[in-house]
Amino acid sequence: MKERKEMVVALAGNPNSGKTSLFNAIAGTHLKVGNWPGVTVEKYEGYVDYKDYRLRLVDLPGTYSINAYSPEETIARDFIAEKKADIVVNVVDGTSLERNLYLTTQLLELDPKMVVALNMYDEVEKLKIGIDFKMLQKLLGSHVVPVSAVKKTGIEALLDHVVRTYENKIVIPRDKISYSEEIEEALAELQGLLETDIPLSAKFSPRWLAVKLLENDQFAYSLAKESPVWVRLEHKLPGILNTLEGRLKERVAQRISEDRHAFARGAYKETVKTALEEKKTITDHIDSVVLNRFLGVPLFLFIMWLIFQITFTFGEVPMGWLESFFAFLGDKVSALLPEGVLRSLVVDGMIAGVGGVVGFLPNILLLFLGLSFLESTGYMARAAFVVDRAFHKIGLHGKSFIPMVTGFGCSVPAFMACRTLKNRGDRLATMMVIPFMSCGAKLPVHILLIGAFFPTSMSANILFGVYLFGIVVAVLSAKLFKSTIFKGRSEPFVMELPVYRLPTLRSVLMQMWIKAWMYLKKAGTVILAVSIVVWLVCNFPVNDKLNLEYGARIEAVKQDKKTTAEAKAEAAAALENELAAKQMEHSFAGRTGKLIEPFIRPLGFDWRLGVALTAGLAAKEVVVATMGTIYALGAAGESESLTARLRSDPAYNPAIALALIVFVLLYVPCLSATAVFHQESGELKMTLFYIFYTMTAAWVLSFAVYKAGSAFL
Amino acid sequence: MTDAIHISASLEDYIEAIFHIVAEKQAAKPRDLAERMKVAGSSVTGALRILAEKALINYTPYDIITLTPAGKAYAEDVVHRHEVLRDFFVNVLAVDYKAADEAACGMEHSASKVILERLVQFAKFVEVRPRGGEDWVSGFRHHCEKAAQLVKMSELKPGDKGVIMAVNAQGEIAQRLVDMGMVKGTPFKVLRKAPLGDPLEIQLRGFLLALRKQEAECVSVEKKAGK
Incomplete structure (x- = not known):
């Protein structure tokens, strides 16, 4: 087979224009998800073979404009301006052409080889919207191909046009978008000047540069400043701008935008004939219920509750399967490997560590399934609309609620969900308070301690109180952050409420899978490494003397002829656990526990809790497991006896239990969450601050609770 | 719009000067500032410290000066x-x-x-x-x-129709509003308020847009009679 020629095809368009669905429809499963360099904006790449070509597809972030106000806009603009794409496919929503064409006007100015994909054509036909394609093509100077990503129609024709445009077999004369006379005169002058700089105008369209200079665009300025033409430009530009501003009597950039909108509106009016104006659409009907003054909030709460129920109820079953699978794997590997350090490392360290995290996969899949469904139907934007006021009061954004609610399940996807917040301050403030939303892994700790120290009749109320306490701390912290370190304007709430659409199963599953895959990749790398480290500190150094001593005692018990086989096994197991506890005390983790005892003494905690809390840095469930080991009571599962033991231990009382619950609730989440926090924040400084803040909050509030509890209980 | 910061006239001059220097050179040095304002270096330091305290500029001694977003908005206002x-x-x-x-x-x-x-x-x-x-x-x-007779968009009630006359904002917010199609002469209709009273939902250019009252305050509109 002969080598296919590669060409890069960039997809550009508005959010909600169905760009990603079209991308999926074309690329199928040849999909790669990564990040754009330096920013937390997802980058989708894929390819498709067509005729003699391999079309490398790049899905640019969806934007309404390319003025470079957000990272998304900058990415899209740079990609096209720097001619990284051979062909640009501008995806427009055929049912909302007027707004979509605004971005088209800006793309045209960059003068790329372009094909317009008029998406959602099935809906256009259903709504009886008549579009004059010939006219539209003439106005835009690009071929316009009707497609439907959902119905998969017109894809072949689109690819055909892309290839033919690439081969220069389609050339439509492209008229420039004309601006007001005053602006055109200034543009002519600037363009003339820029064209004298041949290398610069070969790289960037001089007209585009001229427009951008008038718009006071930083990127255009820096380009111009690096070029020889700047010497002449520098003198002329302020004069041109001053005269222009004087003539227009408004800001130049504003007028340029107005003219673009005017062009989009004109093109729309000339080419689109709609039969039905002002008719109440399905979206109106749904919104009049969903956004109703009285029903809006309860419905929102109900939908969130439902997602939770689905996530945690249905997730439990496959979670059990995964747990038994990893237990089975552990057993098999144990049988294969000789007893010793290697076996312990692989089974107790790697398989147990990664298995513990992968165990959450069903929950995560279901949560993301629900969230992607809400996102692609259009409800998510409404949810942000409904709760924005409450969130704005505490200094956050309507969009903060999704990550915060997700945080009740697991902080890892919650941090990832913060990507929808574009403003750095809003995003970081939300991420900082997520750890206070009590995650699923903390639940066993709460249950154990509440069960041990409080009457059953009160336990549900106390558990509810614990969750509420976390929320209060989160709200107060958010307020604190937004009035101190993340001060400044928060992100404006200017958001499109997309028309309701029923998403295809395929696109929802695809979105879910992409998220899940990212999570799994982390389990394979960061978490694996962390598991090994945790195993090391819990198992080394080994006290050989203890091993010998207990080995002998266990042997003695086994040889004992007076007892039954059952009693023998029990006694041996007790001794083995005692040995494990002693070894733990001797290990780095145990020493750390002793080392930090002075710091946690004021909270009423002793060194044993110090070890449990240190181990809890790896994962919160480990707190219970570790306490089990230390109390020499065998592995988890026998938590009842652990409960009894805790209750009878004179070193503990309800005040300490409450302080411990508060500490576990607030202190730094597990290492995998922290790793994800670091990756998403992208700033070491922030990660360190996040560790410091959660630790401080945990200590101070535990101390307060301990003191108050000792006084009253 | 409500979080007004008040600083003295001379500090306003400083922040204006920083704005212009930053526009030219990306970042300002205290020396540039002293030169431009024709004052002694020591008085510059004092002023910078106050501006930094008010979180209008990023400044540490012997380092370059840049404007914070709040500082930028303030300076733009003064320049305007x-x-x-x-x-x-x-x-x-x-x-x-x-x-x-x-x-x-x-x-x-x-x-x-x-x-x-x-x-x-x-x-x-x-x-x-x-x-x-x-x-x-x-x-x-x-x-x-x-x-x-022009009113702010935020003063309209659900069901009201109007035409946008001007966007009185600067920087990012102005750009965001304009990019979403809020330019002079655009007809629109207020559909509803969110259940908690804020933000608003409006219909314009064939799509639905949600925006906070805070943002709607920046848009002056002419109210159209009738529903």
Whole structure:
């Protein structure tokens, strides 16, 4: 087979224009998800073979404009301006052409080889919207191909046009978008000047540069400043701008935008004939219920509750399967490997560590399934609309609620969900308070301690109180952050409420899978490494003397002829656990526990809790497991006896239990969450601050609770 | 819009100067500032410290100075006041540019928003009604009253229709609003308020847009009669 020629095809368009669905429809499963360099904006790449070509597809972030106000806009603009794409496919929503064409006007100015994909054509036909394609093509100077990503129609024709445009077999004369006379005169002058700089105008369209200079665009300025033409430009530009501003009597950039909108509106009016104006659409009907003054909030709460129920109820079953699978794997590997350090490392360290995290996969899949469904139907934007006021009061954004609610399940996807917040301050403030939303892994700790120290009749109320306490701390912290370190304007709430659409199963599953895959990749790398480290500190150094001593005692018990086989096994197991506890005390983790005892003494905690809390840095469930080991009571599962033991231990009382619950609730989440926090924040400084803040909050509030509890209980 | 920070006139001059230097060179050094303001280096340091305390600039001694987003918004406001005054002096009062610029520099700190808006109105009025006469002043009053019929988008009620007349904001918010199609002459309809009373949902250019009252306050509109 002969080598296919590669060409890069960039997809550009508005959010909600169905760009990603079209991308999926074309690329199928040849999909790669990564990040754009330096920013937390997802980058989708894929390819498709067509005729003699391999079309490398790049899905640019969806934007309404390319003025470079957000990272998304900058990415899209740079990609096209720097001619990284051979062909640009501008995806427009055929049912909302007027707004979509605004971005088209800006793309045209960059003068790329372009094909317009008029998406959602099935809906256009259903709504009886008549579009004059010939006219539209003439106005835009690009071929316009009707497609439907959902119905998969017109894809072949689109690819055909892309290839033919690439081969220069389609050339439509492209008229420039004309601006007001005053602006055109200034543009002519600037363009003339820029064209004298041949290398610069070969790289960037001089007209585009001229427009951008008038718009006071930083990127255009820096380009111009690096070029020889700047010497002449520098003198002329302020004069041109001053005269222009004087003539227009408004800001130049504003007028340029107005003219673009005017062009989009004109093109729309000339080419689109709609039969039905002002008719109440399905979206109106749904919104009049969903956004109703009285029903809006309860419905929102109900939908969130439902997602939770689905996530945690249905997730439990496959979670059990995964747990038994990893237990089975552990057993098999144990049988294969000789007893010793290697076996312990692989089974107790790697398989147990990664298995513990992968165990959450069903929950995560279901949560993301629900969230992607809400996102692609259009409800998510409404949810942000409904709760924005409450969130704005505490200094956050309507969009903060999704990550915060997700945080009740697991902080890892919650941090990832913060990507929808574009403003750095809003995003970081939300991420900082997520750890206070009590995650699923903390639940066993709460249950154990509440069960041990409080009457059953009160336990549900106390558990509810614990969750509420976390929320209060989160709200107060958010307020604190937004009035101190993340001060400044928060992100404006200017958001499109997309028309309701029923998403295809395929696109929802695809979105879910992409998220899940990212999570799994982390389990394979960061978490694996962390598991090994945790195993090391819990198992080394080994006290050989203890091993010998207990080995002998266990042997003695086994040889004992007076007892039954059952009693023998029990006694041996007790001794083995005692040995494990002693070894733990001797290990780095145990020493750390002793080392930090002075710091946690004021909270009423002793060194044993110090070890449990240190181990809890790896994962919160480990707190219970570790306490089990230390109390020499065998592995988890026998938590009842652990409960009894805790209750009878004179070193503990309800005040300490409450302080411990508060500490576990607030202190730094597990290492995998922290790793994800670091990756998403992208700033070491922030990660360190996040560790410091959660630790401080945990200590101070535990101390307060301990003191108050000792006084009253 | 409500989180107003107030700083003294001389500090306003500083922040304005920083704004211009940053526009030229990306970041300012205390020395540039001293040169531009024609003051001693020591007084610059004092002023910078106060501005940094108010979180308007990023500044540590011996380092470059940049504006925080709040500082940028503040500086843009000062510059805007300066420009309005200067243009009024040049275009209406026919003062020469340099003198107008200097006068604007002195007056920009004290001119209130209302006065500035009236000056802009007046300049426009002069253009439409160039001839004098007895009714000229009352004509201007009428012109202002007509302008006062413009309301903020945030004051409209669900069901109201209107036409956008101007976006009175700067920087990112202005750009966001304009990018979403909020430009002069755009008809729109207020659909509803969110259940908690904020944000608003409006319909324009064939799509639905949600925005907070805070943002809607920046948009002046002409209300259309009837529902």
